[in-house]
Amino acid sequence: MKRGVRGKLIAVAADGALILYFVFALFPIAWMIILSLKPANELFSTYFSFTPTLDSYQTVLGAGSDEGVPFLRFFVNSLVVSLGAVGLSLVIGLPAAYAAARWRFRGSENLMFTLLSFRFAPELTVIIPLFVLYQQLGLFDTYLGMIWVLQLVTLPLIVWIMRSYFSDLSPELEQAALLDGYTRKQAFFKVALPLVKPGIAAVSLLAFIFAWNNFVFPLILTSSEAQTVTVGALSFLGGDRPKYNLTAAAALVSVIPPLLLALTIQRYLVRGLSFGAVKS
Amino acid sequence: MSSSLSETGHGAASREGSGPPARVVPRWRRSLRPYLLIVPALLLTGGILYPFGLGLYYTLFDFAASKPQPDMVGLENYRRIFSESSFWDSARVTVLYAVGAAAVETVLGVGVALLLHRSTLVGRVLEKILILPLMIAPVIAAIMWKLMLQPSVGVVNHLLKPFGMGGVQWTDTPAGALLSSIAVDVWVYTPFVAILALAGLRSLPTSPFEAAAVDGAGWWFTFRKLTLPMLWPYVLVAVIFRFMDSLKVFDIIYALTEGGPGDSTVVLQIRAYLEAIRFQRYSFGISYMIVLWAVVYLVTMVLVRYLGKIQNRAAEVPK
Numbered sequence: 126m127k128r129g130v131r132g133k134l135i136a137v138a139a140d141g142a143l144i145l146y147f148v149f150a151l152f153p154i155a156w157m158i159i160l161s162l163k164p165a166n167e168l169f170s171t172y173f174s175f176t177p178t179l180d181s182y183q184t185v186l187g188a189g190s191d192e193g194v195p196f197l198r199f200f201v202n203s204l205v206v207s208l209g210a211v212g213l214s215l216v217i218g219l220p221a222a223y224a225a226a227r228w229r230f231r232g233s234e235n236l237m238f239t240l241l242s243f244r245f246a247p248e249l250t251v252i253i254p255l256f257v258l259y260q261q262l263g264l265f266d267t268y269l270g271m272i273w274v275l276q277l278v279t280l281p282l283i284v285w286i287m288r289s290y291f292s293d294l295s296p297e298l299e300q301a302a303l304l305d306g307y308t309r310k311q312a313f314f315k316v317a318l319p320l321v322k323p324g325i326a327a328v329s330l331l332a333f334i335f336a337w338n339n340f341v342f343p344l345i346l347t348s349s350e351a352q353t354v355t356v357g358a359l360s361f362l363g364g365d366r367p368k369y370n371l372t373a374a375a376a377l378v379s380v381i382p383p384l385l386l387a388l389t390i391q392r393y394l395v396r397g398l399s400f401g402a403v404k405s
Numbered sequence: 406m407s408s409s410l411s412e413t414g415h416g417a418a419s420r421e422g423s424g425p426p427a428r429v430v431p432r433w434r435r436s437l438r439p440y441l442l443i444v445p446a447l448l449l450t451g452g453i454l455y456p457f458g459l460g461l462y463y464t465l466f467d468f469a470a471s472k473p474q475p476d477m478v479g480l481e482n483y484r485r486i487f488s489e490s491s492f493w494d495s496a497r498v499t500v501l502y503a504v505g506a507a508a509v510e511t512v513l514g515v516g517v518a519l520l521l522h523r524s525t526l527v528g529r530v531l532e533k534i535l536i537l538p539l540m541i542a543p544v545i546a547a548i549m550w551k552l553m554l555q556p557s558v559g560v561v562n563h564l565l566k567p568f569g570m571g572g573v574q575w576t577d578t579p580a581g582a583l584l585s586s587i588a589v590d591v592w593v594y595t596p597f598v599a600i601l602a603l604a605g606l607r608s609l610p611t612s613p614f615e616a617a618a619v620d621g622a623g624w625w626f627t628f629r630k631l632t633l634p635m636l637w638p639y640v641l642v643a644v645i646f647r648f649m650d651s652l653k654v655f656d657i658i659y660a661l662t663e664g665g666p667g668d669s670t671v672v673l674q675i676r677a678y679l680e681a682i683r684f685q686r687y688s689f690g691i692s693y694m695i696v697l698w699a700v701v702y703l704v705t706m707v708l709v710r711y712l713g714k715i716q717n718r719a720a721e722v723p724k
Contacts (some may be wrong), residue, residue, distance in 0.1 A: 136523075136525070139520050140520075140525055140527045140528070142516075142520060143517070143520045143521070143531060144531075145529060146513070146516075146517055146520075146595075147531050147534070149592070150534075150537065150538050150592065150595075150596070151534070151537070153538075153546070153549045153550060153553060153592065154538075154541075154549075156549075156552075156553060156560055157549050157552075160552065164616060166638075169558045172563050174562060191664060216445070216448055217445040217446050218446060220442040220443070220445065220446075221442060221443040221445070221446035223442060224438075224439040224440075224442035224443050225439075225443070227439070228438075228439040229598055230439045230440065232440075232443075233439065235439045236443060236446065236447065236450065239450055239454075240446075240450065242702065242705075243453065245649045245650075245653075245701055245705055246457075246653075246701070247652075247653040247673075247674055247694055247698055247701060248653070248655070248674075248697055249674055249677045249678060249681070249690075249691075250457060250460055250653070250691070250694040250697070250698045251453065251456050251457050251460065251462075251680045253460060253677070253682070253687060253690055253691050253694065254456040254457070254459040254460035254691065255456045256681075256682070257454055257463075257687065258459065273452070276449055276453065277453055277544065280446070280449060280450075284446065297574045299668065301453065303490060309438065315435075317599045333624065334540055337542070338540075338541075338542035338543070338545075339542075340542060340543070340544040340655075340656045340659075341656065344659075345678075345682060350413075351680060355542045355544050355545065355656075358544070358545055358548060359544070359660060362548065362551070367605070369552050369558075372548060372552060373549075373552065376545045376548050376549055378546055379542065379545055380540070380542065383540045383541070383542070384537060384540050384541070384610075386414075386540075387536050387537070387539075387540040388533075389535070391533070391536065394536065394600060395600060395601060395604040398435065398597060398600060398601065398641075398646075399601055399642050399646070403601055403604055403639055403642055
């Protein structure tokens, strides 16, 4: 390929444009780190030069913080309901995904599309009736109630993506196992399931991230006992004097789990994000 | 949608009984098997559809905190929605938001993907962290930007000061609030488009491009006649997801502007929230959501059909 001065200039400009986008993408995260390390008395008097301190994190995570926001508890709540939601979705979703991938039967496409429509349905359509229903059933502000409603987020994702993984798997492997005298159940557990293990791991992590990041469900269906970090992080902004350093610390603490998990599943993200529509 | 882009081979050669199993399972039990496997999922789906149905039923009443013994009012709630100007205002804001966000994200995302596809050293390093904003909860992203966009002490105005723009009232004017919300949406979701577009670029066949290079085709010609048509199905998947999601935006606006100033950023889901939760007019609030749900459903159907057409056309691109 010919590359004159003009070609080189274009290459530099392209890299420059890319860097510009990434400054836009990363600056807010960097700025939150800076804000969270600022001492309260330098919060509004300086921008970039200050004496860093971990006070904000201590206040946010401290058990009996004087802010009265039990953020550590919200963190544990997020962990419990997200894990619970993914676990339940796996138990229910894996057999359904396998059935939809291996058999053509009446109702399977309907079920798949009903699940997909959950993905696109405005959450409040279901939440407002649930809000009334949960009050009557005693599920309001409970782990169980949250895990149940988060199925709207995790189940469609897990069923759709795992069906695409099972479909990619050659049925001949399971048939060979059946010929060897395995039962269908054994063929599923000992042949099919181990082969899609990377897919299960990736989709579980992605479902966990989406459950963790959900905001509408805990906002309306919890008040204090089962409240999660996404709602909790807002509480530092309230009051007559917004506490920017605490808000930044709370925001960072709440995004750490999803960010770390996301970096581990890069390879599988494309299929996950597009509900199996695009494979990489 | 999935089965069209990525051809699933389900059911192809998966009939059981093609070999002699050790234990013979009666035929009726075998044909029942897939149904048994999906029973739990069906039950759970039912458990989610039930509140939806209940919500639909509520819209026929005037159920509210102030009216715990509701009366049947028929379609009165819907009549009221369509006759109130606040609905049309919300619908207008919602469409502006969705079209604006999806358009900017598509152009920017495809641009970033094209730049990353060049696989320069800078690109390979940056690609690894492309995902980060997308994994941050939208509500947290909005909180982060709210701190940065604060007019007097926010860092954005501080950085703009040397350019003579130190006093922008980001979220305090109607237009500014809408643009700021879209900006946060763009910040979070541009990586989504970029990731899908990049996957598309990497899966394109190389031979048409080689042929074009041999024929001496220019960059713009190659891009318009080859790259874009072949990439379009991938981009379209991304656009559909982004457009549908931004029609039901809630988190970002709730945290950034709370619908303000005035009613200027009250999108449909925020309106439903205010009606149902804050003013506790349950029936009326749900009616709003049913209307939005119907719109989202119809748009999805149209777009999915369009996606099929586009894919057929993409398949005809000379190889």
